[in-house]
Amino acid sequence: MSVIKQQQARWKKWLNRRIPPARSVTLNQKSLFILPTKAGYSFLLVAVLVFLAGVNYRNSLSFGVSFFMVALFQVALWQTWRNLAGITLTARKADSVHAGQLAGFHIACRGEEGRQQQGVMIGWPDTTQPDEGLVRVDPLGEEIETTVSCPASKRGWLSPSRLRIETIYPLGLFRAWSWVDLDQRTLVWPGLQTVETVASTGFGEEGHRIVPDGMDDFAGFRAFNPTDSAAQVDWKVLARSDELLVRQFHGLAGEDLWLNYDEAPGRDMEEKLSWLASQCVQLGNGTQIWGLRLGGQAIEPGQGTSHAHRCLDALALYH
Amino acid sequence: MFGKKNNTTPPKAVTRAASFSLVIILVMVSLPLVPLLPPGILALAALTVIWRLTLLRSRGSNPGWIIRTALVIAALVMIVMHYGTLLGLEAGAATLVSAYTLKLLEMRSRRDALLLCFLGFFVAVTGLLFSQSIPMTIYLLTCLVMLVSSLVGLHQSSEKTAVLPVLKTGMVMTLQSLPLMVLLFVLVPRIPPLWVVPLPDNSAKTGLSDEMAPGDIARLSQSAELAFRATFTGAIPSPDERYWRAVVMHFFDGRRWFQGESDDWISIGVDPNKLVSWYPTDPYWPVPSEDEESVVYDYDIILEPSGRPWLPVLGSATETFEGAGVTRDWRLLAKDNVDLLKQYHMRSGQLEGFDRELPYWLKKVSLQLPKNGNERTRALAQELKQRHGDNVSGFIEDVLYRFRFQQYYYTLRPPLLDGNRIDRFLFDTKRGFCAHYAGALTFLLRAAGIPARVVAGYQGGELKDGKIIQVRQFDAHAWVEFWQPGYGWERVDPTAAVAPNRIEEGLESAVAMEGSFLEGAIFSPIRYRDISWVNSLRLKYENLEYQWQRMVLSYDENSQKDLFKKLFPGQDSLMVLTRLLIISVLAVMVVTAVMLIKPWKQRMAPTERYYRRFCKRMARKGIPRKPGEGPEDYARRIMGERPELGRQAMQVTSFYIRLVYGEEQSGDLGKLKRAVLV
Incomplete structure (x- = not known):
């Protein structure tokens, strides 16, 4: 283990002792850190210049201004600290997303009653974004719920690192901050890809082309939707009547549409899972009934968004 | 233009309310500097402010780099053309204000806005170099509250535009800063100047000058500006003893009396450098010593900036201090022009025996007169000399008698003189003020072979609280010193003969009939001294101003050392200061922390x-x-x-x-x- 990693681990351990993970954290002197900002250091530099003006011009009021700036610096220290102290962060729900998207974590930020706490920035720092991607909250003595997003890169459980909460209000001369672990996690589903909807039980070499003509499964025609796959269009009907119709198949008992991991296209597991997930999302939007076979486990056929989510959860946790 | 940062993160925008407050602050902190700035720079500042306001109303567009560069060049050219330099205090202030306004014009991000705020602090301080009066201090505090408030405003969310809560926060934070500020002010060890800086240009200030042409002192008599304050320990001189010497004029060219440039001295064979003995060397000429009978006053003077090196001293100066010297004609001279408030301690009084032996060269200078001109005066001098012989006192008594009982008048509105000015004054117009009488008497004495010279300075002053004498520009005065063999220099004031109340009660009473006192200064409270409530208000304010000067403005390394020597006798004041500083800063921090954290009521959710x-x-x-x-x-x-x-x-x-x-x-x-x- 490299020295940096060791240090990081030690730092993590220390933080865990100092600010233990909890669903609700109230910031206090134990959990707050504070240091001057760049602007704060510049401000002190200006104070020094003013002091030198006072020395060289024997100008008492310049001394006064210089000392005022130093005193204000001190007041800024306390005021900035106080702007964060007493804030309570509470974990609320977290939305599941697909890998590659931003997972939204809902966090309630309650200011201390009767205090004008504002300019509280919450989030997971991302230096490419304005404000490092932090979200501004102005509690002003009340509770405000905000959504903080965290990039979800991999499927599976996403437990984001410690949440950064900071403020430079009121003067911008100091930055008070803390790292809190709200013990939040969310399930990240496999990433999406563009796929054509499978509409039958069979899979050919290309995974989606073969459409059996069996009359048992055929349920009738319906008008073409822009979302429909080209494979479902009955080209014969089109040739005959210029009508763009889609053949519908009923998932009959025992012959429901089964998505099968083993038959999913893709070079590796992640690609296969991604394909399956994309199918689940599309199927979930339609009326199709489908089931999922994933290695040893099987999810019984169902329909609709909640069924899709169940399948996606299973895909997210598959290994 | 003034530091660009290329960063991948997009800059944080400045809210409209914050931008507007920055414009207001710019105008506020620059206002005290307006009288110093060249008109071109003022126009430039006005242009940028209007441009910025237009931008704030979402009209117009941001200036491109060509316009910005053009503006910078225009500003620099105007400053150099006006002052001849970019250095110097006034030019520096103008440069600072230009940079400040141009930065305002190109402000985009919060970073720029912060820089503007910091510049605001600096410009506010620049204004202080030119005035530290009480009104200026109050104005400064207002500026500080505004600056703090706009720092707060910069960090508020853009939806909040209410001004009052922000101002309130700014005010509260300013008030919270004051205790520590006062502590630091008193306790941070003061140090003497580290390097030489360009000082404010006071050359245009009204004050004494090194020459006396008719009209100069009359011009001063129109100014109620403070010249200096003297605080006495022990005896206070009576009004007719309050002669503050500043300038001695040895030369007369038929029109004006003057101190003499180096060339004038060299032409009569005197090394001008030897006329001053700088601290710590002792004068190489004999200095009269004190004895039990001599009256010596002990006083501190706070001299307002005059732009001149003369340090007024009661009577003749015989001792000196760091940065000053005694002149051959017994005056006190500062090494540099007094461009900042100056405080000094002096002991002087009515010693006798200055130049009991008059060196040949000095005698020659003290008898110098133009070759011809003013023949009637010369004739009068000869006539008087014949009447009194070597009796110098008799000679002078005769002249003063003449001033007193003939139709001579003391007036601030003398008729204009030309040609043989002294003749015209003595025999025709007979109207004049101190300069005329002093000049005429000196001429008479010199024409009769008695060494004499004109002395200019201040006479009188207002006594306050029984120990402070406050001297204003209208107390400027000129009188005569003549030399008596075996005695030395002696003072005689011809004005006392023609207008005794000028000496006893001051200028106002001397010209009461004429009504010419402070004619031009209709708003000066001094002019309304006889309205009792105006006067009592004025006195109260002056007292406050005096205390302000003494306690705050003159608080430097010396007064700090004195104060802490008095409070902690026998201890090294630097050690005491450091210790007190650490203790009190810690105390302030702890008190603030306790007040804010309120450990006695830890609240949970x-x-x-x-x-x-x-x-x-x-x-x-x-x-x-x-x-x-x-x-x-x-x-x-x-x-x-x-x-x-x-x-x-x-x-x-x-x-x-x-x-x-x-x-x-x-x-x-x-x-x-x-x-x-x-």
């Missing part, structure tokens, strides 16, 4: 507070919560052990979990509270 109270109650009933036990497990255990408490435990726990885990419904907190308190 209400949910947590109610749940803890519930746990306490259960503990009292014999089922304490085990360390590390989850709320649900705890509730189940309570149900198992004490079924009668189970219902409450379940209720409390379910509300608590709902609240903490964020699935709360409205009113859950109230329900939790009620469930706990059942």
Whole structure:
């Protein structure tokens, strides 16, 4: 283990002792850190210049201004600290997303009653974004719920690192901050890809082309939707009547549409899972009934968004 | 233009309210500098402010780099053309103001805005170099509150545009800063100047000058500006002893009396450098010493900036101090022009025996007169000399008698003179003020072969609190010194003969009939001294101003050392200061921290507070919560052990979990509270 990693681990351990993970954290002197900002250091530099003006011009009021700036610096220290102290962060729900998207974590930020706490920035720092991607909250003595997003890169459980909460209000001369672990996690589903909807039980070499003509499964025609796959269009009907119709198949008992991991296209597991997930999302939007076979486990056929989510959860946790 | 940062993160925008406040601050802090700035720079500043305001109304467009560069060049050219340099204090101030306004014009990000605020502090300080009066201080405080407020405003969300809460926060933070500021002001060890800086240009100030042409002192008599204040320890001189010497004029060219440039001295064979003995060398000429009978006054002077090196001294100066010297004609001279408030301590008085032996060269200078001209005066001098012979006192008595009993008048509105000015004054117009009388008497004395010279300075002053004498520009005065063999120099004031009340009661009373006192200064409170409430207000204000000068403005390394020597006798004042500084800063920090953290009422989130109270109650009933036990497990255990408490435990726990885990419904907190308190 490299020295940096060791240090990081030690730092993590220390933080865990100092600010233990909890669903609700109230910031206090134990959990707050504070240091001057760049602007704060510049401000002190200006104070020094003013002091030198006072020395060289024997100008008492310049001394006064210089000392005022130093005193204000001190007041800024306390005021900035106080702007964060007493804030309570509470974990609320977290939305599941697909890998590659931003997972939204809902966090309630309650200011201390009767205090004008504002300019509280919450989030997971991302230096490419304005404000490092932090979200501004102005509690002003009340509770405000905000959504903080965290990039979800991999499927599976996403437990984001410690949440950064900071403020430079009121003067911008100091930055008070803390790292809190709200013990939040969310399930990240496999990433999406563009796929054509499978509409039958069979899979050919290309995974989606073969459409059996069996009359048992055929349920009738319906008008073409822009979302429909080209494979479902009955080209014969089109040739005959210029009508763009889609053949519908009923998932009959025992012959429901089964998505099968083993038959999913893709070079590796992640690609296969991604394909399956994309199918689940599309199927979930339609009326199709489908089931999922994933290695040893099987999810019984169902329909609709909640069924899709169940399948996606299973895909997210598959290994 | 003034530091660009290329960064991948997009800059943070400045809210409109904050931009507007920055414009206001710019105008406020630059205002005291307006009289110093060249008109071109003022126009430039006005242009940028209007441009910025237009931008704020979402009109017009940001200036491109060509326009910005053009503006910078224009500003620099105007400054160099006006002052001839970019250095110097006034030019520096103009450069600073230009940079400040141009930065305002190109402000985009919050970073720029912060820089503008910091520049604002600096420009405010620049204004202080030119004035530190009480009104200026109040104005400065207003500027500081504004600066702090706009720093607050910069960090507010853009939806909040109300001005008053921000101003209130700014005010509160300013007030919170004041205690520490005062402590630092008193306790931070002061140090002498580290390097030489360009000083304010006072050359255009009204004040004494080194030559006396008719009209100069009359011009001063129109100014009620403070010249200096003297604080006496011990005896106070009576009004007719308050002669503050500043300039001695040895030369007369038929029109004006003057001090003499180097060339004038060299032409009569005197090395001008030898006319001053700088501290710490002792004068190489004999200095009269004090004896028991001589009256010596002990006083501190705070001299207003005059732009001249002369340090007024009561009577003749015989001692000196760091940065000053004694001149051959017994004056006190500062090494540099007095461009800042100057404080010095002096002991001087009515010593006798200055130049009992008059060196040949000095005698020659003191008898210098133009070759011809003013023949009537010369004739009068000869006539008087014949009458009195070597009796110099008799000679002078005769002249003063003439001034007193012939039709001579003391007036601030003398008729204009030309040609043989002294003749015209002595024999025709007979109207003039101190300069005319002093000049005429000196001429008469010199024409009669008696060494004499004109001395200019201040005479009189207003006595306050029984120990402070306050001298204003209208107290400027000129009188005569003549030399008597075996005695030395002696003062004679011809004005005292023609207008005794000028000496006893001051200028106002001397010209009361004429009504010419402070004619031009209709707003000067001094002019209305006879209206009692105006006068009492004026006196109170002057007293305040005096205390301000003494306690605050003159608080430098010396007064700091004196103060702490007095408070902690026998200790090294630097050590005392350092110790006190550390202690008091720590004390302030601790007090602030305690006030803000309020450790006596540590508040928890209400949910947590109610749940803890519930746990306490259960503990009292014999089922304490085990360390590390989850709320649900705890509730189940309570149900198992004490079924009668189970219902409450379940209720409390379910509300608590709902609240903490964020699935709360409205009113859950109230329900939790009620469930706990059942």
